[in-house]
Structure formats: structure tokens, C-alpha cells
Amino acid sequence: MNESTSPHIYLAPLRGLTGAVYRATYAEFFQGIDGAVAPFLTTIQGTRIKPGQLKELLPENNRLMPVIPQILSKSADKFIVLAKALFDLGYETINWNLGCPFARVAQKMRGSGLLPHPDVVQSFLDVVLTAIPNRLSIKTRLGRRQKDEILALMPVFNAYPLQELIIHPRTGEQMYTGKPDLEIFAQCLDLSRCPVVYNGDINTRQDFESLRRRFPAVSAWMIGRGVLANPFLPAEIKGLLDVTGNRMERFHLFHDTLYDRYAQVRHGPAHLVDSMKGYWTYFAAFFPGGERILKQIRKSQGTEQYKKVVDSFLARAVSP
Numbered sequence: 027m028n029e030s031t032s033p034h035i036y037l038a039p040l041r042g043l044t045g046a047v048y049r050a051t052y053a054e055f056f057q058g059i060d061g062a063v064a065p066f067l068t069t070i071q072g073t074r075i076k077p078g079q080l081k082e083l084l085p086e087n088n089r090l091m092p093v094i095p096q097i098l099s100k101s102a103d104k105f106i107v108l109a110k111a112l113f114d115l116g117y118e119t120i121n122w123n124l125g126c127p128f129a130r131v132a133q134k135m136r137g138s139g140l141l142p143h144p145d146v147v148q149s150f151l152d153v154v155l156t157a158i159p160n161r162l163s164i165k166t167r168l169g170r171r172q173k174d175e176i177l178a179l180m181p182v183f184n185a186y187p188l189q190e191l192i193i194h195p196r197t198g199e200q201m202y203t204g205k206p207d208l209e210i211f212a213q214c215l216d217l218s219r220c221p222v223v224y225n226g227d228i229n230t231r232q233d234f235e236s237l238r239r240r241f242p243a244v245s246a247w248m249i250g251r252g253v254l255a256n257p258f259l260p261a262e263i264k265g266l267l268d269v270t271g272n273r274m275e276r277f278h279l280f281h282d283t284l285y286d287r288y289a290q291v292r293h294g295p296a297h298l299v300d301s302m303k304g305y306w307t308y309f310a311a312f313f314p315g316g317e318r319i320l321k322q323i324r325k326s327q328g329t330e331q332y333k334k335v336v337d338s339f340l341a342r343a344v345s346p
């Protein structure tokens with residue numbers, strides 16, 4: 027990618043956070059995201075698809091931001107059934123989750139649990155890629171336990187016509203600790219026959235610039251926590267004008283809209299407040315001294331108290 031062209035930025039999948047409600051609301055208030063990979067769907071329900079399973083991905087809930095659905099599965103047969111149902115909804119590209127780090131997932135050889143097993147990945151891709159009508163992209167970590175597990179997987183990935191390989195350069199066991207390993211990422215970038223997307227710890231425009239300088243061959247960038255903490259980040263990276271103006275007012279309106287929409291879909295006030303508290307884990311970083319407000323928000327009980335704490339804070343907050 028040339029320095030002068032606008033980078034392609036994906037919103038990362040964060041289960042419980044970057045679902046359809048967040049994506050649509052984000053797209054109404056902020057600029058700079060070109061598309062998203064949705065948080066994973068599982069196939070543990072079997073090969074019968076319940077209508078509710080696809081609600082998050084119904085086209086009417088996803089008009090404002092292009093989205094690639096993601097599937098977490100080790101069963102080729104079940105994956106194929108779900109991929110076809112997604113194709114029928116209009117999804118020409120789907121993503122396979124090879125990165126989920128949670129022990130209960132990895133132990134069952136799903137997500138990052140598949141990374142030490144190139145032969146199993148190969149058998150899966152052999153069956154799936156001849157059967158699905160969609161294009162396939164993969165989102166992966168470097169390994170489950172070892173950072174170089176991915177090097178044995180690269181020839182497997184290269185044997186198939188993958189749409190994109192999205193790499194978060196940590197192991198599953200690392201979860202989110204330590205730093206992304208850029209040396210191994212560089213090796214993967216050199217080895218990959220398909221376009222590579224970089225993902226991990228882009229929290230400022232400077233983070234992005236230094237990665238872009240180091241990896242001009244990266245085809246697109248994926249940001250998760252950095253966008254949740256600073257929803258203006260993609261526009262800042264792209265130098266879009268919308269970073270001027272009253273950022274705090276925009277954030278406040280965005281928050282209130284998100285809240286109102288969750289109020290429609292969450293079952294009861296406790297779930298609603300829990301959902302919003304989940305966002306504040308990340309939102310707090312947007313504000314100088316945000317830990318203090320985070321503590322108050324976490325302590326708040328019920329919607330009335332939550333709204334009171336948040337409203338009075340946002341009305342006083344100064345744009346960073």
C-alpha cells in the first residue's frame with residue numbers, strides 16, 4: 027500500500043461489544059471504518075439453524091457498515107451449513123476464527139486450539155473450500171502456546187485461495203498480555219500468498235503510522251479496543267475532517283443512542299446496565315482520569331443511577 031492512499035480499516039470482532047447495534051450506531055456518528063468482521067457465531071447447535079442465530083447478521087440490521095460474518099467451529103459439515111445460510115443472506119465472504127484464546131474453546135480444538143494441528147486445518151479447508159459458495163478469510167493468532175506454530179500453517183494457508191489472512195500476532199495463551207510479535211508477523215507477511223491484514227494494539231495514530239511504515243505490504247488494518255476507547259481513531263488515522271468540532275458532544279450523543287437502542291433489545295434493566303458497563307471498560311480510556319468514572323459507573327445499580335452518573339460526567343467532561 028502506498029503512503030498516500032487511504033488505508034482500509036476493519037473494525038475487529040469483540041463479542042458482546044461490536045455487535046450489530048454498536049456497528050450501526052458507530053457508523054451514524056463516526057467516520058473511517060470501511061467494514062467489520064462480526065463477533066463469532068458457533069456451530070455447537072448442530073446443523074439445524076435456528077432463526078434467532080442469524081439475527082445479528084440480518085441485512086436490515088447491517089445496512090450502514092459492510093460486515094463479514096465469522097464462524098468458530100472445527101466441524102467442516104456444520105461450518106458448511108452455516109456458511110451456506112450466510113451466503114443466502116448475501117454474505118459472499120465469511121471468516122473462520124482460528125484465534126479464540128479461551129481455554130474451554132481451545133481445549134476442544136476450536137479457535138486457537140487448532141493452531142498446533144496443521145493437518146487438521148488442512149483437512150478442514152479441503153472439505154470446506156470445495157463445498158461453500160462463499161469466499162473464505164481467516165483470522166488467526168501466531169499459535170496456541172508457541173509463537174512459531176503459525177510458520178507450519180503458512181504452507182497450508184498458501185495451498186488455498188483465501189480472501190485474506192488476518193493476523194493478531196500473539197499466542198492464545200498470551201491472551202492480551204505482552205506485546206504483539208512483529209518479527210514473526212513480518213515472516214508471515216513475506217510468506218503469505220494472500221493479502222494480509224494486521225491486527226493488534228493499534229491505539230493511536232502514531233501506533234498505526236509506525237506499523238504502516240514498517241509493513242507497507244499489509245493490505246488492511248483491523249482495530250478493536252482502540253476504536254472502542256477512541257471512536258475518532260479511524261478518522262484521525264485517515265486525516266478526516268470530522269476530528270474537529272465538539273468531540274465530547276458527539277460522544278455523548280453516541281452514548282445515549284447506543285443506550286436507547288440497547289434498552290429496546292436487552293431483557294430488563296440489569297442486562298442493559300451490564301451491557302453499558304462492558305463498554306465503559308473501554309470508553310474510560312478516552313477521558314483523562316477515566317478510572318475514577320469507571321469505578322463510579324461499575325458501582326451504579328439500575329438504569330436511573332447509571333444514567334445520572336454518566337450524564338453528569340459527560341456534561342462536564344472536556345474533550346481530550
Ligand SMILES: Cc1cc2nc3c(=O)[nH]c(=O)nc-3n(C[C@H](O)[C@H](O)[C@H](O)COP(=O)(O)O)c2cc1C
Pocket residue numbers: 038039040041042043064065066096123125126165194225226227228248249250251252
Ligand atoms: C472482549 C473481547 C471479545 C473478542 N471477541 C472476538 C471474536 O468474537 N472473534 C475474534 O476473532 N476475536 C475476538 N476478539 C479479539 C479481537 O478481535 C482482536 O483480535 C484483539 O482485541 C486484538 O486487537 P485490538 O488490540 O485492536 O483490540 C475479542 C477480544 C476481546 C477483548
